[in-house]
Amino acid sequence: MSIPKSSFHIQLPHITKPFKTLSHKPSKILCSQSPAPQNPIISILRVIPDWADAIQESRLKQPRPLYKNKDWVEHRSSLRHLKHLLSSASSRVILSLVPPVLAFTTVAVFVASYNTLVFWDLLPEFFPVLRASSLPYQLTAPALALLLVFRTEASYSRFEEGRKAWTKIISGTNDFARQLIVSVESDSVLKTALLQYVLAFPIALKCHLINGSDIGKDLKSLLEDDDLAVVLSSNHRPRCIIQFISQSLQLLNLESSKLTTLESKVTCFHEGISVCEQITSIPIPLSYTRLTSRFLVLWHLTLPIILWDDCHWIVVPATFISAASLFCIEEVGVLIEEPFPMLALDELCKLVYDNVQEALMSEKKIREMLDAKMENGASRKQSPNGYPTAGSGQSTWPNN
Incomplete structure (x- = not known):
């Protein structure tokens, strides 16, 4: 069963005096100017980084x-280490590290040669x-480790937030839809339209946060x-969808307490x-990110x-392993700094839709069953000592 499209349309009030917009002076751009041609050497050097970035964004x-139960079983399987190792070639994090790891390994080959x-x-x-004492590295290694740990921890706190x-948001959407189904008793067109607006909000917010989302396709x-x-x-x-919801609520014939x-x-x-x-607009302080990157380089x-x-x-494989390990930690911190592409938002929105669908399907059936119980309860006979008779419907604990 799917929620039918309603014929209810909200007429937005006509604003005769729109807000004054800030005027922007057009910049002076000469028509004779043309973009400078890119250096072919730079174009060649950018081939691998652009390839890695394209894979990462895709x-x-x-x-x-x-995650479901079977996913958790696989997640804690004793074979997970072998599986993760064999899937390294398709890892988004590892592929994005190809440019820096390849560059530093090349430097190691040059120094060794x-x-x-x-x-x-x-x-x-x-x-x-080309040789030097390892004492400076022994002194700065703890500082680099702490810097990477704090950088990753700050990113994970944003992910958790x-x-x-x-x-x-998902809990509020479920609760909002539940109260609408219970409060608005009549199965009106307005009730159906309002439920559609409530279900559309998390989808619109998801598309607002994730770059490249097609909100028209998702809400069509x-x-x-x-x-x-x-x-x-x-x-x-x-x-805009919140405005649809607010104006629709004003049109409902509800008690003031329910409306509030x-x-x-x-x-x-x-x-x-x-x-x-705030999470998408305000990153971790850029000086912190730049310091970590410069330190690693x-x-x-x-x-x-x-x-x-x-x-x-052996400096060649040693540099390769060190660069792959430390830059991988830094890359994970950069990825989870923007948490919303990493969350299963599409599945969460679909889960809300399925919950509301199920509530709509069971609404009338549950109400009929409760009305029947109330009618039967009024006609039940009590025993002389005041206890309910057999078959009175009194529930008992399953273990008793």
């Missing part, structure tokens, strides 16, 4: 599943061997065409928008020189 757009040529006297005598915000089967046109023409689509309760649920939606927009540029005396050509 993987971020893939829908996330909600240069020192080998000097050692074999194939270069003039004034060329020195986004998850909690969406938990409140849920909203009427003219309602969808109004939503698509607005600058802030989640708030329903209007209070709209506050949950506003709070959810505010929290989510300088560390691995000089790592082959530090390790040459002890490792010689």
Whole structure:
């Protein structure tokens, strides 16, 4: 059973005096100017980074599943380490690290080759061997570890904040729909339209937060065409749907207490928008991110020189392993800093829709059963001692 499209349409009030918009002076751009041609060397150097970024962005757009019981069994399986190792070639995080890891490994190969040529006297005598003491690295290694830990922890706190915000939004949507189904007794067109607006809010907010979402496609089967046109023409689509909800509530013939309760649920939606927009608009302080990146780059540029005396050509795999490990930790922190593409928002919105569908299907049946119980309860006979007779419907604990 699907929610039917209603013929109810809300007429937005005509604003005769719109808000004054800020005037922007057009910038002076000469028509004769043309974009400078890109250096072919830079274009060649950008091939691998652009390829890695394209893979990463495409993987971020893939829908996330909600875990079920079988997923948790697989998640804690003893074979998970082998499975994760074999799937490394398709990992989004690992593929995004190809440019820096390849660059630092190349530097290690260059340093090892240069020192080998000097050692074999194939270069003039004034060329020195690139070597240095490992003491500075021993002193700065704890600082780098703490910097990576704090960076990842700060990113995870943002991820947790986004998850909690969406938990409140989904819970509020379910509660709002439940109260609408119970409070509005008549199966009117307005009730159906209002339920559609409530279900459309989390979808609109999801599309508002995730880049590249197609809100028209997601809401096409849920909203009427003219309602969808109004939503698509607005600058802030989640708030536009809240306006539909607020104005629809005013048209309901409800008691003031019930209306106040329903209007209070709209506050949950506003709070959810505010929290989510703050997370997407305000990143971790950029100086912190830049410091971590610069520290990692300088560390691995000089790592082959530090390790040459002890490792010689082993500096190449050592640099590769170090760069892959430390940059992977930093990359995970950058990914979860923007939590919403990492959450299963599509599945959460679908779950809300399925819950409301089930509530609508069982609404009349449950009400009929309760009315029948009330009628039967009035005709039940009591025993002389005041206890209910057999078959009176009194429930007992299953273990008793």
